Amino acid sequence: MKMFWSAVVIFLLLHINGRRCCSDHERDSLLQFKASVLDPSNQLLNSWHGFNCCDWKRIQCHPHTHHVIRLDLQGSYGNADVYLSNLTGDVLSPLFNLEQLEHLDLSFNNFAGVSIPPGLGRLKSLRYLDLSFAGFSGDIPPMLLTAFPNLQHVNLRYNQFKGGIPSPAGILHYLTRLDLSSNALTGNIPPSIGQLVSLESLDLSSNKLEGVIPLNISNLYKLSRLALSSNRLSGDFSVSHLDNLSQLRSIDISENLLSVKISPTWIPKFSLQTLGLSSCNMEGEFPTFLITQYEITSMYLSNCSLAGNIPQWIWGANYLWFLNLSNNHFAGVLPHSLTGSFLFMLDLHSNNLQGQLPLFNDQLQLLDVSDNQLGGSIPAEIGEYPQLVYLSLARNHLSGSIPPSILCRIRIVDLSNNKLTGKIPACFKNSSVIEMLNLENNYLEGELPQQFAEMLSLQTLKLGGNRLNSYIPTSLANCKQLEILDLNNNKMRGIIPNWIGQLSSLKILILRSNRFEGLIPSELTTLPLLQILDLSSNRFSGIIPANLSSLQALKDQTVAAEIFLSGDIGTLKLYVDRVTINNKGQWMEFVRSLALVKCIDLSSNNLSGGIPPNMGSLEGLIILNISRNHFKGEIPKTLGKMIQLQSLDLSHNQLSGMIPSELQLLTFLGYLDLSHNNLSGRIPQGGQLLTFDTLSFSNNSDLCGLQLNTTCCGIHKNKSCPPSILPGINVDETDAEKDIWWGVGLGLSYAVGFSLVIGVLCLTTTWSRKCFQIMDKIIIYLFGRFRK
Known part of the structure; x- marks a missing residue:
């Protein structure tokens, strides 16, 4: 008896162990793969050790054959990134030894641009393949759609595949989903796509596909989802060609070059839930067949050249949640109330709608009716909608005051370019959620509220083009997320506070055309991300901060930076393609280090001293304008080294001495203005100075000597030069006007x-x-x- 029970135990142990153990060959292949990749999070492959690979996480074995049939190595991105890296070369080769594999998921990993290895064709049993968001590139190998007779699911979206779509073989009788979206595929959609008779979802969107939509797509009688948006498809397409697809629930062919034809009498045999025809040329009124689509939830018909009135039935559609009719020619007025609708998103921007804003339901999340002809006041109830996160009423004719509740809970608010009056309301009781506030180009006045301290999430604040007349409120110092601050064209006053240097996220600061005064704070130069600084047309005084060179944005070789400092203090326009700055000296040393600056404009300020000779090191400069300042001394000879210079304006200064002959070396110079200085001596003879489009030497102390032996347009000479030098040309302040009459007379x-x-x-x-x-x-x- 003991021998009997011992035999039973041994049999059971062998049976259990045999049922669960994978083969040595498959285990070794998996360990070889693990050894060649990196698992930074230690969450994908951390259990891959021990004798039995069927016990490892992310692996499934067949219950009877014990072969590995499922490998799920899907990564993830977010707060805790989980992914495999170092996925280059032949790193996948060991996995192709798992010849019984049915399910392979390598999505959301980093394959760093490698192509799909041909060894994948060895996995003849493959049913499910997901390589989405994995960084593959190259062509899609033809064997992918020809060598797997059991294939049911293929997802290659969000990679870098290029070339054409391989023609599917007739053996793919079981393929239900094909997703090649968001790549760089070119060429036509192969007509053989119509042979995939089991296909339920086809997504080829966001590629570069051309040509027409194959008519034999109508053979895919099981198709429920067709997504071809954001390509370059062209030609006429009649939606009625899809009438055989009784299972169709979603159509999206938007953002192509298609002309969509829909008969007014056509009644489809399918029942849609999603329709996307945006940017398709439809020309006409609202499609009448949509009145029969009782289950439709999403409708995207923007930029379709539709006109007429929006039909009233649409506001009572039972399941309509997302409606986008923007960029059309719809006219008429909106209903007085839409509280009975189910809309989550309503986008009607860029139409010709008139009347007043209606009341909406409490579940509204996005409302955009900008760029219409809406008038009247803003209903106070809009600010009370608990789900509303995006509100754009810009560029209408709205008047009256801003309801305080609007600025309490909505994340994105754009009320710009209307006729709103009164003060900016001080209701920020829940304003910590506000991310963007745009009130520019209205008639708002008064002071800015101090409650900005509550706007901890604020990223964009645009208040330009109003009548605001306050100081910059100190509460803005708490807006650490602020990226854009635009207060231009108001009556703002006072100084720029030093705490502005604490706004470490600031990228754009525009204070143009106000009444700010005092010094430009050096703290501006500590802003690490600043790209555009516009302080022009104010009342600043003093000097430009010497450490302006510390602007970190100018060190970023990918950033195009612009700086405007015009007004009473200085103008500096820098159009920078790439800049490397290591200099920590004075401002002109900073300018010298900007080797690729294209334009410097310092005109109409109170700058003084001599023109720095190291200006000549800016060999890439095209425009130099330092006119209307108080520069003294001689014109540096080194300016002749700026070989790319096309325009030079040194007028209205106190420059003295002779014009350096080195200016004749500037072969691209077409505009030269040295007028209104104290220059003396003879103008250099001949050379480049006689080929200018505009040449001005007027109002200097003792400057003459230019002999005319070529035709120049707009030449102005000195009053002190003898008439015989430039005969027949007047020299007073109306030279330009009289030259016009001279041309008319001739x-x-x-x-x-x-x-x-x-x-x-x-x-x-x-x-x-x-x-x-x-x-x-x-x-x-x-x-x-x-x-x-």
């Missing part, structure tokens, strides 16, 4: 003369002689008349 003279010549050709010699005498007198008269 034009009329030649016109009259030409007419008389043509006429006398048919007359006698005596009459022709008299006509020529009259013509000469007219020309002489006009010449004198228009030069006075």
Whole structure:
């Protein structure tokens, strides 16, 4: 008896162990794969050790054959990133030894641009393949749609695949889902796609596919989802061609070059839940067949050239949650109340809608009716909708005051370009959620509320183009997430507070056209992300901060930076493609280090001193304008080294000495203005100075010597130069105006003369002689008349 029970125990142990153990060959292949990759989070492969690989996480074995049939290595991104890396070369080769594998998921990993290895074709039993969001590139191998007769699911979305879509083989009788979206695929959609008769979902969106939509898509009688949006498909397409697809629930062919044809009398045999026809040319009124789609939840018909009125039935559609009719030509008025609708999102921007804003239901989350002709006041109830996170009423004719409740809980608020009046309301009781507030170009006045301290999530604040007349409120110092601050064209006053340097997220600061005064705080230079700084047209004084070179954005070789400091303190426009700054010296040393600056404008300020000779090191400079300042001394000869310079304006300063002959080396220079200085001596003879489009030397102390041996447009000379040098050209402040009359006079003279010549050709010699005498007198008269 003991021997019997011992045999039973041994049998059971062998049976259990045999049922659960994978083969040595498969275990070794998996361990070889593990050894060649990195698992930074230690969450995907941490259990891969021990004798029996069927016990490892993310692996499933067949209950009878004990072969590995499922490998799920899906990564994830978010707060806790889980993914495999170092996935290059032949790292996948060991997995292709799992020849009984049916399910392979490598999505959300980093394959760093490798191609799909041909060894994948060895997995003949494959039913499910997911390589989405995995960084693959190259062409999609044809074997993927020809070598797997049991394949049911293929997902390659969000990779870098290019080339054409392989023609599917007729053996793919079980394929139900094919997703190749968000790649760079080109060419036409292969007509053989119509052979995938079991297909339920086809997604080829967000590629570069061209040509027409194959008509044999209508053979996919099990298809429930068709997504071809954001490609370059063209030609005419009739939605009625899909009438055989009785299971169809979702169509999205938006963002193509298609002309969609829909018969007004057509009634489809399918029942849609989602329809996307945005940016398809439809031309006409709202599609009438949609009244039969009782289950539709999402409708995207933006930019379709639709006109007429929005049908009233749409506001009572039982299941309609998302409606986008923007960028059309819809007119008429909206209903007084939409409280009975089920809308979560309503986008009607860029139409011709009139009337007043209606009341909505409490579940509304997004409302955009910008760029219409809506008038009246903003209903106070809008700010009370508990789910509303996005509100854009911009560019309408709305008037009245801003309801305080709007600024209490909505994340994105855009009320710009209306006729709103009064003060900015101080209701920020729940304003910690506000991310963007745009009230620019209204008639708002008064001071800014101090409650900005509550707006801890604020990223964008645009209040320009109003009548605000306050200081910058100190409460803004608490808005640490602020990226854009625009207060331009108001009556703001006071100084720029030093605490502005604490706004470490600030990228754009625009204070243009206000009444700010005092010094430009050096703390501005500590902002690590600042890209655009506009302080022009204010009342600043003092000097430009010497450590402006510490602006970190200018060190970012991928950022195009612009800085405007015009007004009473200085203007600096930097159009920078790439800049490397290591200099910590004075401001002109900072300028010297900007090797790729294209334009510097320091005009109309109170800058003084000499023009720094190291300006000449800016060999990439195209425009230099330092006019209307108080620069003294001589023009540096080093300016002749700026070989790319096309425009140079040094006018209205106190420069003295001679014009350096090195300026003749600037072969691209087409505009030169040295007027209104104290320059003396002779103008350099010949060379480049005689080929200018505009050349001005007027109002200097003792400057002459330019001999005209070429035609120049808009030349102004010094009052002190002898008339014989530049004969017939006046030198007072109305030179430009009189030069215009000079051109008109000559034009009329030649016109009259030409007419008389043509006429006398048919007359006698005596009459022709008299006509020529009259013509000469007219020309002489006009010449004198228009030069006075």
